[in-house]
Amino acid sequence: MKKVLIATLILFLSLLIAGCNKEPKPEERFSEYVKHWNEQEFDKMYALLSSDAKEKISKEDFIERYSKIYGDLEIANLKVQFNPPKEETDTKKEQISFPFSVEMASLAGKISFGHEATLEKEERDKEKNWYVNWDSTFIFPKLQEGDTIGIKTNSAKRGNILDREAGTLATTGTVYEIGIVPEKMAGQETEVIEQVSELLGINQEQIEKTLNASWVKPDYFVPIKKVSPDETELLEKLFAIPSVLKQNAEARVYPFGEATGHLIGYVGPITAEELEKNPGYSSTDVIGKRGLEQVLEKRLKGENGVTIYIKKEDGSEEVLAQKEVKDGENIQLTIDGTLQAEVYAEFKGEPGMAAAINPITGETLALVSSPSFNPNILVLGATAEQWKQLEEDERNPLLNRFKSTYAPGSVMKPLTASIGLESGAIDWDQTMTVEGLKWQRDSSWGSYQVTRVKDPKAPVNLEQALLYSDNIYFAQAALKIGKENFIEGLKKFGFDEEFPYSYPIETSKAGTMDKEVTLADSGYGQGQVEMSVIHLASSYTPLLNQGNLIKPILFTEEEKGQLWKENVVAVDQVEKLNAALAKIVQDPAGTAYIGRIEGYPMAGKTGTAELKEAQGEKGKENGWFVAYNTENPELLIALMVEGVENRGGSKAAVQKVKAILER
Secondary structure (H helix, E strand, O other): OHHHHHHHHHHHHHHHHHHHOOOOOHHHHHHHHHHHHHOOOHHHHHHOEOHHHHHHOOHHHHHHHHHHHHHHOOOEEEEEEOOOOOOOOOOOOOEEEEEEEEEEEEOOEEEEEEEEEEEEEEEEOOEEEEEEOOOHHHOOOOOOOOOEEEEEEEOOOOOOEEOOOOOEEEEEEEEEEEEEOHHHHOOOHHHHHHHHHHHHOOOHHHHHHHHOOOOOOOOOOEEEEEEOOOOHHHHHHHHOOOOEEEEEEEEEEOOOHHHHHHHHOOEEEOOHHHHHHOOOOOOOOEEEOOHHHHHOHHHHHOEOEEEEEEEOOOOOEEEEEEEOOEOOOOEEEOOOHHHHHHHHHHHOOOOEEEEEEOOOOOEEEEEEEEOOOOHHHHOOOOOHHHHHHHHHOOOOOOOOHHHOOEOOHHHHHHHHHHHHHHHOOOOOOOOEOOOOOEEOOOHHHOOOOEEOOOOOOOOEOHHHHHHHOOHHHHHHHHHHHOHHHHHHHHHHOOOOOOOOOOOOOOOOEOOOOOOHHHHHHHOOOOOOOEEOHHHHHHHOHHHHOOOOEEOOEOEOOOOOOOEEEOOOOOHHHHHHHHHHHHHHHHOOOOOOHHHOEOOEOEEEEEEEEEEOOOOOOOOEEEEEEEEEEOOOOOOEEEEEEOOOOOOOOOHHHHHHHHHHHHO
16 A cells, blocks of 8 residues: 555656646747737736847837827737647757737728747746747837838818808808018017907917917917908907917818808817717817708718838838728708898897798708807807807707797697597588687686687688687697697697607607696697797698698708608698688688788798796797698798787797798
């Protein structure tokens, strides 16, 4: 037994010694190096370098060089491959080489190369092992010591935004670069800097720093800020200052200015937060800040051309990767630039909004929010004072009204009429009798009553209710239709679903109508019902398309005449509804009679939406008007004016639409 134990112990010690004396394999060592490389563990890579390699580069420089190059070139999907030889290597050699391949994605595209690594056997801490004889060609084979990596960028031209006639709505154009020629200040440095600082909204320290830059010479033009040629008053004051001159410069320009401010938006310097969310941009890029400039950013921006190269010590260059520049798309809208400008001008700065469409094709011809801002000023960097004026203006020029939803008031009554006729709750001949200007269903409503503007002192049928815009009739109609049928009817018109449009528009809401009073109010466009102006315009298209609701479009590339909803209005009711709406404009008793135009076959509907917390209060009012040509339906306008209380309600909206159509 004792002999067996001794034999076992001897065998174990022999195996242990044999294991300890096992020669390390160079392919295993290089596989370890490749693993660290793929994981970009540069510190661990450095630990595997040969003594000769370490004499050429310190650990700090090694890590920094790899990190900087890979970071600057935006290296991703790094794949270093090494296939160990099938035959066992001769470990008696002092040096051995292995082929390997590298593939990576960079900001200029794919970079790939093959190379050879040499490993040397060294003894460290009384143990022999293999170490990589690294040099700069491991980074890129043509990168020799003393060479540097360079990046050239060829900026993509931002695409233009055009109107339906290819007129320019946004483009890269010419602005003024305001600057100072130092020698022309002639002892008035303090006064000049103070005046320029005040006019351009730039602090004096920043101007002084710019003027004192190392490249500046006394006779040089030193750029301070770009200014829109629109700012004539500002320019006049600037040019009156000694030494202040201008040069032409490139910038984004918006020929229609305020008229398209909310629709087109503007671009501005990219922020750190935006840079983080938008890979492929640089800190010097601009990005869409509002409107279609923001919505269409990816299509408009294009892709910058990038060349990554090695700059050799003798000044020559070796291209590593190259991506061709791809300019942004030119995008054409269905917008009529002239009509857009005319509609905006008609508001004369009053708060409101409008949408003009072709009700047959669905093309958007104008989309306006008033008041607006001048994008030509914001794109170049508005001063603190300019921003303050915009933000403190009680008319709220920064609010994009056409993308928001509002209580439509009586312009929704044709929808209620259609739903009521479809459900059988009302018909054209049936009348409702109400005495006076106020009505409530019963005492359960408490003090709440529905009010109307006119008491005809006779029973009222549907045509008359539309003609007089009788709130009481439509409140009763909604109650007869019932909550479920009414909400379902509004959904047929696209309520409570995402609006299918190329510009983000808020969803029109039917509301819960959980109370009888709310249901009654909803029948004449109050309660919780809200619509966007473009949805409102679209909701009238069934009257001109055999009962089908046309999908509105904004880009000429979109198919015209698409159906959004079919059979929204019963075909046999279309003619009668059109006749009733025409009477609203043409009949002296109609609420839109002041909007009639001699020889122009117009139909339409007025509306006044009251905004108040409780009955009995005097709230703000929004005046609405929707109008279209019944015989040549190429233009339908929906327009709203805010704050029309004490101004005849919808009268202001009717007058504006009339003026637009007359032009």
